Amino acid sequence: MATLPSKPIADDVSLLVVLIDTNPFFWSTSSSSLNFHQFVSHVLVFLDLIVRLSQLNQIVVIATGHNTCDYIYDSSLDTDQVTGEGELPALYSFVLQRLEEFVNKDEKLGAKQEGLSEKRASSLLSGSLSMALCYIQRVFRSGPLHPQPRILCLQGSPDGSEQCVLCSFKSLVFLSLWISV
Numbered sequence: 001m002a003t004l005p006s007k008p009i010a011d012d013v014s015l016l017v018v019l020i021d022t023n024p025f026f027w028s029t030s031s032s033s034l035n036f037h038q039f040v041s042h043v044l045v046f047l048d049l050i051v052r053l054s055q056l057n058q059i060v061v062i063a064t065g066h067n068t069c070d071y072i073y074d075s076s077l078d079t080d081q082v083t084g085e086g087e088l089p090a091l092y093s094f095v096l097q098r099l100e101e102f103v104n105k106d107e108k109l110g111a112k113q114e115g116l117s118e119k120r121a122s123s124l125l126s127g128s129l130s131m132a133l134c135y136i137q138r139v140f141r142s143g144p145l146h147p148q149p150r151i152l153c154l155q156g157s158p159d160g161s162e163q164c165v166l167c168s169f170k171s172l173v174f175l176s177l178w179i180s181v
Helices: 024-029 036-053 090-112 125-140 161-165 168-178
Strands: 009-021 058-064 069-074 146-154
Touching: 009 036, 009 125, 024 090, 036 058, 036 090, 058 090, 058 125, 069 090, 069 125, 125 146
Parallel strands: 009 058, 009 146
Antiparallel strands: 058 069
């Protein structure tokens, strides 16, 4: 399979796009000892470490619910990422606040669709993956040097048949391979 002509990639700079599953149907019925708040705190520690490895590393967080997807955090827009002396970075409180707003918005959208006979337990993974790929393409078109892009998908919800029927998820995976993500 032919790939796109590549531009120089900066080896020491990384772009990490994290897709976080916030589906309340999964987290409320999960038999794991890990609850959603513990899960998010572990993810935030991981993101903090990525930023501390190199100040040039970029992080984007996309929340995936059962009704919608949205950008939660973009480190390229944040100028106060890391505080010193063992304090919690501003990243923590900002991401937690945005996640809470997203979950509330997702639940409101679900309440509007309450008339549907069957509730979907799956998350919109293909939607958030397409948002991640669009963001990466936007970064690639913005300048001569590019960070090494990576997508980390943290999904706990079961796969939904509505995502596989149109093969949107498979198409997005092949697209990400084609653009070397």
